[in-house]
Amino acid sequence: MNFASDNTAPVEPAILDAIAKASSGYARGYGDDDWTKAVERRLAEIFEHDVAVFLVPTGTAANALALAHVSPPWGVVFCHAESHVATDECGAVEFFGGGLKLVGLNGNGAKIEPATLKAALAAYGGHRPHQMIPSALSITQASEAGTVYRTDEIAALADIAHARAMAVHMDGARFANALVRLNASPAQMTWRCGIDVLSLGATKGGALAAEAVVVFDPARAIYLGERRKRAGHLLSKHRFIAAQFLAYLAEDRWLTLARRANGKADRLTEQLTAVGLKPAWPVEANLVFVTMPRALHAKLQAAGASYYVRKSESLNLDSDTVLVRLVTSFATTDDDIARFVALCKKS
Numbered sequence: 001m002n003f004a005s006d007n008t009a010p011v012e013p014a015i016l017d018a019i020a021k022a023s024s025g026y027a028r029g030y031g032d033d034d035w036t037k038a039v040e041r042r043l044a045e046i047f048e049h050d051v052a053v054f055l056v057p058t059g060t061a062a063n064a065l066a067l068a069h070v071s072p073p074w075g076v077v078f079c080h081a082e083s084h085v086a087t088d089e090c091g092a093v094e095f096f097g098g099g100l101k102l103v104g105l106n107g108n109g110a111k112i113e114p115a116t117l118k119a120a121l122a123a124y125g126g127h128r129p130h131q132m133i134p135s136a137l138s139i140t141q142a143s144e145a146g147t148v149y150r151t152d153e154i155a156a157l158a159d160i161a162h163a164r165a166m167a168v169h170m171d172g173a174r175f176a177n178a179l180v181r182l183n184a185s186p187a188q189m190t191w192r193c194g195i196d197v198l199s200l201g202a203t204k205g206g207a208l209a210a211e212a213v214v215v216f217d218p219a220r221a222i223y224l225g226e227r228r229k230r231a232g233h234l235l236s237k238h239r240f241i242a243a244q245f246l247a248y249l250a251e252d253r254w255l256t257l258a259r260r261a262n263g264k265a266d267r268l269t270e271q272l273t274a275v276g277l278k279p280a281w282p283v284e285a286n287l288v289f290v291t292m293p294r295a296l297h298a299k300l301q302a303a304g305a306s307y308y309v310r311k312s313e314s315l316n317l318d319s320d321t322v323l324v325r326l327v328t329s330f331a332t333t334d335d336d337i338a339r340f341v342a343l344c345k346k347s
Helices: 013-022 034-047 059-070 092-096 114-121 151-163 175-182 224-230 239-274 294-302 334-345
Strands: 052-056 075-080 101-105 133-140 167-172 197-201 211-215 287-293 308-310 321-327
Touching: 013 239, 034 052, 034 211, 034 239, 052 059, 052 224, 052 239, 059 092, 059 133, 059 167, 059 197, 059 211, 059 224, 075 114, 092 101, 101 114, 114 151, 133 151, 151 167, 167 175, 175 197, 175 239, 211 224, 239 287, 239 334, 287 294, 294 321, 294 334
Parallel strands: 075 101, 075 133, 133 167, 167 197
Antiparallel strands: 052 211, 197 211, 287 321, 308 321
């Protein structure tokens, strides 16, 4: 009954096989290999756009390097107050950004509303050189609450940001989960609605350690390669990240795995709702948040259930209630779900 994170899931077999196959023989290092060039071509096809692609082993590296590249050290990056870049990157964005500032905005379901962004931006201007300048907006797709931005919502936020000459970044650690839920194309959910740079995750979707920074204006990516190298995130045996991405993207495997994870979240939601545990927010990806009595939480933990307790400023919980995050993956089984729900039912 492991619902702690999709990071706890195994590597998807075809992706693991691809790593083994890439280990046959020799290949040039540092990204000057056939696998990497093939990934770059494939992502350009998928996004229907010329792109600059930089592979890294972690999502933290992807987010931090992307935001550091589009913001000067005196810039302000706006994000949701409960976003991963604000709460779970150990200051990596600020570190690699040389002192840039993250400003967290509130919003139900971990999504930023246009009015909230406008109000925050109104506080900046007319006080140069003493005040930092708005430089970027970062949104998370799917969000930390498991909710999904619709394309028109992304476009509305991007229009506001671009009007202030700000870049728009998308943290896509669970990009595929959001994509299949919207039934949109990668282009529709990114550059066509104003995304300038994307952190594209594969690790949570079934890979071992494979993330990418995708820049939709290659001219804007100049020296991002040097930034990655200087940060220590250019792998010498680069082909092993690229091989994972090729297998992940092949035959729409990334979408199939995301649909499977989302489907398990839907099943978990349906069964938990039936026993009186309704989700705190709409379940739109592979994350399910429910509130439960502390006594039930203790019982589940004692039975070996694995998940995380979370906090959210948008929920007013009493001291006897906890908010738990349940994450499904491509490897989640119906038996995992049935055993967990049975324990909840007996409470």
